[in-house]
Amino acid sequence: MNFSSIFKSISNFQFPYTLEENSIHKTELWTVFHGIRKADSVPITAFKANKNSGTDELITNCLQKAKVMKIPGLCPVFEIYDSDPNNTYIITERVSPFNWDQLTTYQRNLQALQLGIAQLLDTLKILEEFIIGTISPESIYVNEKGQWLIFGLELLVKRSDVNSHIFSNMSKHYYTIQGFTTYSNDYKTVDALNMYHLIKHFLSGKVPKDWNTAMNMLSKGSITCSVFLQKIVNSQTWLNNRLIRLDKDLKEIHIKDAEGKFIIMSTFESLYFESRQTFSNMSPGFIVGAIIPELISIVNWLQTPQSITNKNSKILHFLAILLELTDEHQFYPKEFKELTIQMFKLPDRQIRFLLLIYLPKLLEPLGKNDITNRVFPQYLQGLSDSDVTLRLKTLKTVPVIVPSISERQLNNELLRYLAKTQVDPDVEVRTWTILIMTKVASTLSASGSRASILGTAFTKSLKDPDIKPRLAALYGLEKSIDLLDVSTIAGKILTVIAPAVLDKDPLVRSKAKVLFNKYLEKLESEAASVATDTKDESQDIDFDNYGTNDNELSEQFMTSLRLNSPSLEEVNTLKKSSGAFQNDDWDSNNAINEDIQWGDNDAWGEETAFENNNIPVLNINNLQGKKISIDDSWNNDILEEQEPITHTTKSTAGKVKPKMRTIKTTSSRTLTLDIEDNENINDGWGDEW
Structure with missing residues (x-):
């Protein structure tokens, strides 16, 4: 139930706090809620009184005392x-x-439990003039800095004002309502006995031996809590508990100047590195509320010009503790985020190396946006650092940061740096470069040139003079087989692996051979599933004897020519009927050449002719020969685009202007010889033929 709604209805008063729906604790007197103050979102705790006739007097006394008792160690009342x-x-x-x-x-x-007991005893020492009467496990609270506090002043009364009879009755009534065990109703001994049983409850039989005497006195009520404190502060247990001394310093750190804070935190640094387990299993809030904020503050101060000399070494130590504690407690305040981003800008190699160690744990608290825009540009510088250790450490963290950067940063900026580290002088850097390429291969843009990038990277490493990069390249090729399509494998990857089969190292050769077969099997598997496009089954060809049976074709062709040639009698008849051709001297031929009119375009396929209408035509239609069959050839597609060529021969006995030869093409598969029969035309060969 949200009790803020109840307050809104009371006298038109606006309750200035927002409480959580569920309570965190409940007793017969109080119901406890966490909440925040609306004005500034400050976390608060609200104790709602469970008033009734039996509790009214106790609650009223608690309210009155809470208004005036502003004592350290009591829950601070707002x-x-x-x-x-x-x-x-x-x-x-x-x-x-x-x-x-x-x-x-x-x-x-x-030691942490002893610190809590010491904090309670300090509070009781301040309240030694008062009788509390309610010290019990239910009255112990812990604030956000891990300090143990007391809540519940229902029986609180000043010693000088106490009425033993009234106090005894109220004490009995209180313990009856709460259901607690009553150890004493005597105002003189009640706090001592309650504190004795509380200490035993905390330590569960592990009370320090040098506390035994004081504990016995406390159990009898013969000493007060303040006297008990005086007796144990000089014990070896107390003096050896460095947490108690540190806690006292931390309580005063808010009034110290920067150098004073530095001294206190240096004490903490020394204690932390000396005994890490001292700060484990502590009360919630001590590390988160008291230590981490001060560490952030001191690291920020050390970056200022007014801080100490040799500050980088101190920043390194404090930052290492800060990174470890924030990760252990999963607590990353806003100030921590900004501080960490600033640390990436420092040139100190040790600090940058430390940040790389914790980088996997920093990605989530820093957020993808800040990693992309503010951290990654500084991070890349580590890949080109002159120190090989930093280069190698930066390289090894590439797979960690890749999911938090943009596609452009991955496929452009990062790959450029990896191309440089692949030719690094250090063999480990070269080896790790190809291993990192393998790990981030699946995140590279598949629509881009991933196959080409991987092929180039693996090819370079296979040519490395050291065996480690070569083996790493083969490992990368094996891991990347599912990322490469069969076309890329056939066209690029096999040519990358093949040279490694001839490597001078037998281990490389062996692995390359196995890998080559693995890729080949993938191709064969794909080939088996490819559907054939040909309708007819392919037949094997014996290329050793291919084309050796051309003699039969040649004989057929020559026989065809003989059958189509005119007989001698037909030729003689042609001569008698046509007469002899008249030939001019050479000047006539020159004149013909000068009068030839060539067109502007001499390309194939256009019709031109000799322009002379006076040339007699030789036409011997009666000597039409047989058609010669010509088989299709490899360039049949080209021939089909052309028309058959028709040759027409025209001659003259005098000075003529011959027409250009006309070339026509058709899709016919026969060649026909047409000769015009004209007795007045000389065939040019002479009577001897």
């Missing part, structure tokens, strides 16, 4: 709303009930 008896609230800073379910875990770090 406001009290008690105008409506049915809706009474105590608003404090964000606190949570001690998690008793985790007590076994906390007991693994006894």
